[in-house]
Structure formats: C-alpha cells, structure tokens
Amino acid sequence: MLSNRQLLILQVIIDEFIQTAQPIGSRAISKKDEITFSPATIRNEMADLEEMGYIEKTHSSSGRVPSEKGYRFYVDHLLLPFHLSKNDQQLISSVFEQDLVEFEQVVQKSVNVLSDLTNYTSIILGPQVYETTLKQLQIVHLSVTTAVAILVTNTGHVEHRSFTIPTEIKASDLEKLVNILNERLVGVPIVELHHRLQHELTLILNHYVDDIESAFHYLKSALFDQQPNQVYIGGITNMLLQPEFNDVSKVHALYSIMEKEELMANVLRSTHEGIHISIGHENKVNAMRDCSLITATYSLAGKQVGTIALLGPKRMEYSRVVSLLNLLSNQMSHTFHDW
Template structure:
C-alpha cells in the first residue's frame, strides 16, 4: 500500500516523464506546484518506490522513470481524466458534423484524426466483412473463361475476386445471372448469400439460366465470403518520432507487425465494454513489450462491431488518450448507427 506522499510523488514522476521523456530527479519533483516536500525527502521516497518496483533508475546518476508496474498503478489509481482543449473540441465537433455515406470512409477518417490528435499510431478493426450486406454485384469478363466479380457492400467495402467461367456459359447468361442476383440478394448479409441462393433461388435459376449445373458451380466461386476483419491504420510512422524508438530494429519489428493483419486483430480485438489499457508486457507479444495499447469497442444498437485502438510507447499520455477514446468511441458508434 502506497502512502499519500508516495502516490503524489509517483504521479508527479509519471506526468513529468510523459512530457519530457527524460528521467525525473527529486529536485524536479520538489519544484512542482502542490508537492511541498524537500528534495531530500522526495529522494528517499523515490528510492522506496524503486525498491517496491514502481520506479526504475536507467543510469546510476540519473533520475527515475516509471516501471510498467508504476504506469499500471498510475492508470488504475492516480490518473485524473484530461480535458480536451478548445481546439481539440472544435476539431472533434467538425469531424462528426460532416455527412458521410460509407462506413469504411468514416473508419479511415477516424483513424486519421486520432493519429493526428495523439501523435501515436491509431488502429481500427472494421466490422467483419461477412456481416455487411450486399449493395451491388458486378461481373467483368476478362476472357471467354475468366471474369472478375466485384462486390460492393453497405459499408463501402469493395472486394474483387477472379473466377473461372465454365465452358458453354455465355456473356449474356452471365449478365442475366448478375441482374437476377442483384434483384434478389441486395440487402442480404454476405454470410447468408449462398443460403438464399440454394434455399430460395434454385427453381428460378433453373428456369431462367442455361447450363444450370455449371452456373451453380460459378456462383459458388462468386459468393465465397471473407470472414476476416479489415484493419485500418493511420500514423504508423508516428512511432519514429518517439525517443524510445530510435533503434532501427525496434521500428522494423513494429512495422512488420503492422503488415500482419491477423496478428493485429489478435492484438486489438476486444468485446469488453469501456476503455481497456494494456501496458508493456501485458500485451503478451514481444514486438509490443515496450508499447501500451489503449482500446475501446464501438457498437451499433448495443452490438459490438469492432475496436478503436491507439498504440504508443509505455510513456504514453494516458490521460489524453483515454479521454479521446472514450469520447470518440461513443460518438463514432452513434455516427455509424445512422449509416446502418
């Protein structure tokens, strides 16, 4: 159990280190408004905090920096919510006042503004593609035996897939098929498309489409569904501006991580309510052992759709990022509700 004096000193060290990225000495803490203790007293308390694992001393002659344990205690017990500046509030209001028609556009722009406002890397897991609904289907012939299928969903997601055209199936048959599928499948979730075709459209397809068996094989190819989540990034290179990431190998490891969508989904996926904070080794992935991840789930009508997250160094401005994510996730959810 920390004393009130130790709590005050730990909070001062974290706040100062977040701002300066320099180890914090006892004299620096003693000059802070509201501290009211001598440098000698603070030095003794900082030594005790180091012994308990809340602070670390990177060099013998230097001041102290927070440990992962110190950051965790700060986030859980000492941190006060930040107030957004007037400029940030204006940018926030302007952002959500703009009219947009596509979910993926909103997601990408949200990732962009969050990385700008935090100077960290923002990652948003988009809604699972297979849960979105079909808006339009198009087939573009490439040759007599090949074509490209283009899906457009209600979220603005566009997916292209190359398919084989069975022998004997003409261009006019494909056009007729696409018109029928657009009429019958628009507004249907992608994961239900095959079910609707096989349960509700088989008789109609038999009546109107030549080479029925071959066409059904082609439809199977056309309606294969991607079950993954799209990952939206912004500010990936912001980490290069952080003193902790001047090491080229550290940066390369992170950038490699960003390119692996499956790993990013594992790292950020969350169905818990509220803002979640994972610090350093709590992330269970060596590549981000020196990073913190703050994330929040966004919902539509109470149904979790994805995750908004910020990745930065453990020396992150937790107060600001937690406040931003809390505000953004709620307004983002409301904004998406109008598009669904």
C-alpha cells in the same frame, strides 16, 4: 498500501516522465509546486516505491522511471479526467461534418485526425460484419470472357472482384444465377453468406442445369474467398518521432507486424467493450512489448463492431488519449446509429 504522499510522488514521476522521457530525480520532484517536502524525504519515499515495484532506476545512481506496474497503477487509480481543448474537440467533430457519409471515408479521416492529434500511430479496425447484410449482388460484363462481380451491403460497403468467365459457362446462365442468388440472399448477413452458399443453395441449384452449378462455384470463389479484415492505419511515421524508437531495429520489428493485417486485426479484435489499455508486456505480440496500446470499441447499429486504437510508447499521454478515444468512439457510434 500507498500513502497519499507516495501517490503524489508517483503521479509526479509518471506525469513528468511522460513529458520528458528522462529519469526523474528527487531534486526535480521537489521543485514542483505541489511538492512541499525536501529531496531527502522524497528519496526515502522513492526507495519505498521502488521496493514495491512501481518505479525503477536505469542504473544505480540514476533518477527513477515508471515501471510497467507503475503505469498500470497510474491508469487504474491516478488517471484524472482530461479536459480536451476546443481544438481537439473541433478536429474530432470535423470528421463527421461532411455530406457524404461513407464508412470508409469517415474511418480514414478518423485515423488521420487521431494520429495528427496525438503523434502516435492510430489503428482502426473496420466493422465486423455480424449485422451487415447483403443488399445487392451484381455482375457487370466487361467483355465476352471477363466480368466483375459486385456485392453491396446494407451499410453501403462495396466489394468487388473481377474474373474471367470459363468458356464452359454461358453468359445467360451466369445472369440467371445472379438473379437466383439475389432473390434468395438479399438480407442475409454477410458472415453467413459463405455458409448459405455452400449448403442451402447447392440443393436448390440442383433443380437447374449443371452449367449453373459450375458457374456458381466459380462465382463463389470469385466473391467470397477471403472476407478481408479492414485495418486502417495512420501516422505510422509518428513512431519515429518518439525517442524510445531511435533504434532502427525496434522500429523494423514494429513496422513488420503492422504490415500484417491479419495479425493486427486479431490484436484489436480480442478486446472487450469500452476502453482497454495494454501496457508493455501485457501485449501478446512480442514486438509491442515496448509499447502501450489503447483500444476503444465503437458500435454500429447498437452492436459492438469495431475497434479504434492508439499505439505509442509506454510513456503515453494516457489521460488525453483516453478522452480522445472516448469522444471519437462515441461520435462514431452515434453517427452510425441509424444504419
């Protein structure tokens, strides 16, 4: 169990290290206003804190640096609610103050605001489409041999894919097929589309000509082959501003995984509702073992669907970041409540 004095000292060390990225010595701590005892006393306490694993030395005669256990304790027990500045609040709100409320625009703007505000890298995972349903399916012919298939969801999301029409398929059959599909599939959740197409509809389609079936197969592969995970990343270059990433090789490892949408989506997807913090080795991805990842979920029409995250050094401004994420995810959920 930690004494009050130890708590205080731990707090000062972490707060200070978050700002300076430099090891903190006993003398520096004693200079703080809230500290009333001498460096020698502090040294004793620090020796205890180190023994318990909350802080570390970088070398035998250096100042102390928070350990991952220290950060963990800090975010679990020492995190003070942070009062966001008017400016912070305004910038977050500004995301939602435009007329054209399209999901992608909002997310894109959010990502930028977040990374600008924090100087960390922000990542937003688009909505998982549990509740999203098909609104309309359409084919626009471009020429005799090419067409573009367009899929609109009830959230206003648009997927499209163009394709060449095999010669064996008649344009009229394609039209007919789209009509049938629209009749049958409007309102069906997107996640079920693939399944529904696969099983139910093949039966129905057998009542019609063979040609339709091949058209159908073609369309299916055109539209539903891969349902992309929408990962939005902003402020990647911010990583380079952090002193802990002066080493190019570290940056490279980190940037490489950020290029892998699939991986990032999995990392973000696997979090529980609310705010969650992963510090250093708590992250499953190796390249992130020097980072902290703070995730917040937002909801769309009541259901948890997406994740907002900030990736930075372990030495993050946890308090402020948590407040920012809270504010943003709430406003986001609120804005998308009606959908």
